[in-house]
Amino acid sequence: MRRYDVIVVGAGTGNMLLNDELRHFRTAIVEPDRFGGTCLNRGCIPSKMFVVPAEIATSARQGRRLGVRSTVDGVDWPAIRERVFGRIDPLHEAAVKHRESQGIDVFTEPARFVGPGELQVGDERIGADRIVVAAGSRPVIPAITGLAAVPYHTSDTIMRIDRLPKSMVVVGGGFIAAEMGFVFSAFGCDVTVVQRGPRLLMAEDDDVSAAFTRHAAGRHRLMLNSEVTRVDRVAGGVAVTVEDANGTRLVEAEQLLLCVGRTPNTDLLDVRAAGLEIDRHGHLKVDETGATTMPGVWALGDAANHFQLKHLANAEARVVRHNLLHPGTPRRLPVLAAPHAVFSEPQVASIGLTEQAAREQGVEYRVSRRDYAETAYGWALEDTTSFVKILASPAGGRLLGAHLIGPHAALLIQPLIQAMMLGQTAQQLANEVLYIHPALTEVVEQALLAL
Structure with a gap:
């Protein structure tokens, strides 16, 4: 059995874990598919590269309401697809060569646990005192007749x-x-x-x-x-x-x-053979440090949490990297709530409690809603449907949740995310921050002032 200091299972966010701080470790990484994981190859990045031309086509069709005589004659699907994957596909081979040039052993066959700290990868058995499971997830295939x-x-x-x-x-x-x-x-x-x-x-x-x-x-x-x-x-x-x-x-x-939906790939790894516990959805049970129920094994990303968010996996990787290096002074993930966005038309962005969740949990709250149409830039957009909705505690003004729908929602929510994570109140954001006029951020300012 080949021994390592660290084995990483999964080369999506798991590959990002391996920076210069870990160079002194003898390391192996296991990836039976493509480096970059779901986000790079099948998820966040290619989908947004399709969304952008879709937004252009949509804007062109809507030009007449703003006095622009624009139409869409059609789209060149092969050109759109080649722009996306012509850029993405070469990255896998480059990533493998880069890791091998650093002295990291790359295994390209599926892995499964055969005991605590031990993995079977193809015909080889490998082991380590430190293993990080970042094996991701895959689409659920529903049971439909035919x-x-x-x-x-x-x-x-x-x-x-x-x-x-x-x-x-x-x-x-x-x-x-x-x-x-x-x-x-x-x-x-x-x-x-x-x-x-x-x-x-x-x-x-x-x-x-x-x-x-x-x-x-x-x-x-x-x-x-x-x-x-x-x-x-x-x-x-x-x-x-x-x-x-x-x-x-x-x-x-x-x-x-x-x-x-998607399901974690933990069932493909035979994680129970290593004494690892999973929840009823198949995610590995981890604490705030990323540690699993078995000493020496950490987990991150879709294999360990329910959010399916690359930015959360990145944050987990930073915590796990520190804890691999400094087990005596572990860091904990500083996440009170996980923000997310939907890059459709219109965009949607959210963090924290929804209003229905606040009611169901008996949480006291105040709520404010402001339409884009109430701002100068909203007039420029001729927007009549988009809005910002913010929930805060009646005592102290602590932000409980923020929910946006409309153009640039994923950008507009960022100051509210920062406020929630840094403990800033609605009063501070409303009265102690300047908002550029006539930028669209004024809709956030108005919602805060009303709150």
Whole structure:
């Protein structure tokens, strides 16, 4: 058995863990797929590179309301796809060579635990006193009758298809469905979204979820409170049987996209063989230092938390790196709430308690909502639907949650994220900070002043 000081399982955020501070360790990294993980190859980065041209196409179609005679003659799907993956795909080989040049052993076959501190990787057994599990997650494939006989896609594959389909059925109503539904409809595809719940983005604040659902209904067909019960192959694509309270309907499309969630890859690693505990969703149980239930093993990212957020995995990696080096003085993850954004149209961004969660938990709160339309830049945008919503404690003004929907929501929320994490109050943000006029940030200022 080959011994190491550190073994990292997963070369997404796990690869970022290995900086110069760890150079004195004899290190191995295991990645049976591609360096960069989900974010680089199948998730955050390529999807946003598709979102940007989708936004341009959408803006062009909306130009007339601002006096601009603009139209969209069509999109060059192969060119869009090549811009994305022509840049991303070469990075894997470059990353492998870079790590090998640093003296790090790279294993490219699947790994599984065979005991505490020991892994079987292909025909080799390797061990270490320190192991970091950063093995990520994969799309959930729902149990739908007929699915095994029908071609379908997930977020892992849909961005690499050879041509733009004329029609698509998207199953799911979360952030991946929201982003991909927007992208393909903006490119001219006839999109139908089938969602089990009454709205899209059900995890968001109710006001945001309802507003986003209204927007989505204006660009493609929504089948809410509905469930796909069967799929069949037909000439030219797939026939999707959808049931709701009114009965059964059949929708045909060229492509079927499944966006019903993701599951951690811990089941592929046989983690129980190493004495590692998992929760009911399959995530490794970790404490605030990133340590698992087995000494010498840490975990981060989708294998360990439920958020599926690259920025949270990055923060976890910084904590775990310190704790690998300084086990006697461990750091803890300084996260009170995990912010997130949905890069659809409109954008959505959120942190902390939603209003419905505050009510359910019996948390006392004040709430303020301000529309983009109440600001000068909102006038420039002719925006009549976007808003900022902030919750704070009645005593002291501590921020409890912030929820935005509209252009640049992922940017506008950042000062509210900073305030929540640094303990600044609504009063401080409203009265002790200057906001540039007539920038869109004034909508945040007005919501704070009202609060």
